[in-house]
Amino acid sequence: MNTIWFFLITVSVIFSVINGKLDELTKSIFDGAKSAVEVSLFLLGIVALWLGITKIIEDSGLIHRLSRLFRPFISRLFKNIPKDHPAVTSITLNFLANLFGLGNAATPLGIKAMQDLQSLNKDTETATHEMMLFIVINTASIQLIPFTVIGILAEFGSKNPSGVVLPTILATILSAVFAVGTLFTCRKIFK
Amino acid sequence: MTTVNLISQLIIPVFILFAVAYGVAKKVRVYDCFVAGAKDGVTVVIKIFPYLLAIFIAVKSFQASGAFDFTKELFRGLFTVLNIPIEVLSIAIIKPLSGSASLGVFTNIVKTTGPDSLTSMISAVIMGSAETTFYVLAVYLGAVGIKNTRYLVSICLISDVVGIIIAIGIVKFFF
Numbered sequence: 001m002n003t004i005w006f007f008l009i010t011v012s013v014i015f016s017v018i019n020g021k022l023d024e025l026t027k028s029i030f031d032g033a034k035s036a037v038e039v040s041l042f043l044l045g046i047v048a049l050w051l052g053i054t055k056i057i058e059d060s061g062l063i064h065r066l067s068r069l070f071r072p073f074i075s076r077l078f079k080n081i082p083k084d085h086p087a088v089t090s091i092t093l094n095f096l097a098n099l100f101g102l103g104n105a106a107t108p109l110g111i112k113a114m115q116d117l118q119s120l121n122k123d124t125e126t127a128t129h130e131m132m133l134f135i136v137i138n139t140a141s142i143q144l145i146p147f148t149v150i151g152i153l154a155e156f157g158s159k160n161p162s163g164v165v166l167p168t169i170l171a172t173i174l175s176a177v178f179a180v181g182t183l184f185t186c187r188k189i190f191k
Numbered sequence: 192m193t194t195v196n197l198i199s200q201l202i203i204p205v206f207i208l209f210a211v212a213y214g215v216a217k218k219v220r221v222y223d224c225f226v227a228g229a230k231d232g233v234t235v236v237i238k239i240f241p242y243l244l245a246i247f248i249a250v251k252s253f254q255a256s257g258a259f260d261f262t263k264e265l266f267r268g269l270f271t272v273l274n275i276p277i278e279v280l281s282i283a284i285i286k287p288l289s290g291s292a293s294l295g296v297f298t299n300i301v302k303t304t305g306p307d308s309l310t311s312m313i314s315a316v317i318m319g320s321a322e323t324t325f326y327v328l329a330v331y332l333g334a335v336g337i338k339n340t341r342y343l344v345s346i347c348l349i350s351d352v353v354g355i356i357i358a359i360g361i362v363k364f365f366f
Contacts, residue, residue: 001328001340001344004249004344005245005246008250008252008253009248009249009252011253011256011258012249012252012253012255012256012258013252013256014256015256015257015258015261016252016256019256019257021255021256021257024255024256025252025255025256027255028252028254028255028256029252031251031255032244032247032249032250032251032252033244033247035247036240036246036248037240039247040239040240043236043239043330044233044236047235047236048229048232048233048236050232051229051231051232052224052225052228052229052232053206053211053225055224055225055227055228055229056211056214056219056225056228057210057213057214058228059214059217059224060213060219061217062210062213062217096202100202101199102199102203107330108232110327110330111235114331114334115235115335117335118335118337124335124336126338126339126341127339127341127343131331131335131337131343132342132343132346134331135327135328135331136343136347136350138322138331139322139324139328139351140320140350141319141320141322145196145199148294148318149297149319152294152298152301153306154306156301156305157306158306158307158311159307161306164319166365167358167361167362168319168320170361171316171319171320171354171358171361172320174354174357175320175350175354175357175358178354178357179346179347179350179353182346182349182350183346186342190341190342
């Protein structure tokens with residue numbers, strides 16, 4: 001991330017000098033700061049909401065029962081998580097929220113999953129294999145029906161807006177398989 | 192379609208009701224418990240904020256400086272040779288960087304090329320099958336303060352590129 005950030009900033013400044021867009025660049029930096037605040041405020045609401053709900057699930061012991069229930073589904077991928085650890089539940093709930101396109105629930109539950117995975121981590125500043133696997137699957141955007149996209153296509157009068165569903169699912173599965181495959185290969189190489 | 196839609200609408204209310212009802216049954220003080228959990232949420236978001244700030248500033252300046260347009264020009268030749276509509280490139284580059292910006296680009300593509308064009312189809316599949324990678328990385332890694340990401344970022348970026356190639360390939364095959 002350090003390299004990428006440095007690269008983006010440097011390239012941006014150089015290009016804005018060449019293109020004579022220094023004004024726009026300055027404006028965009030403050031725009032970026034503003035967007036970060038707006039997104040954070042939005043996150044604040046939904047993350048607090050979902051961490052409140054998951055706290056109830058934790059204190060009532062439901063999270064461990066659900067973990068035992070969900071474990072068979074994700075244990076093939078996440079081998080190093082103990083049987084009734086809360087991480088199993090938060091990962092499953094995040095995947096479900098993603099599948100059904102519930103972005104407002106997926107991100108907070110994903111944050112919860114990362115916290116649960118962190119509790120299993122010995123070196124708290126280094127990402128574990130499980131964390132990387134979780135993030136890689138999330139960035140592959142596993143979603144059954146892309147509602148927003150279909151909505152836009154329909155709005156502009158598409159003859160068959162849901163025609164994109166099948167290709168999207170196929171593309172998602174293939175890219176997720178590729179990403180997870182690459183991760184497991186890297187794990188073998190860099191062991 | 193409608194069934195999935197219905198499940199999507201039902202899943203959150205039912206889940207929340209179930210969580211609260213189960214809590215009450217187990218004699219958990221659900222209100223106090225919810226507030227305590229929500230308080231943790233506030234701490235987490237404050238922790239994430241600096242990471243988001245860094246990402247947003249970098250992405251916005253990249254777009255404003257003209258570097259984004261230059262990257263597009265760079266790939267224009269390749270896309271023409273492969274007979275892929277050049278507009279797809281905008282989506283492909285913007286999607287991993289910004290969710291709201293990619294939605295704007297996508298809407299514009301649908302508006303200008305028509306909702307049933309090949310360009311719209313490819314863009315739609317990319318929109319549905321790619322994720323705002325940098326945002327996800329900033330939020331999830333920031334939330335737990337991970338600094339050493341090992342090979343994670345490289346894998347995510349390679350997967351983005353491959354994912355876009357897959358999306359283009361599938362649409363070309365289908366339509």
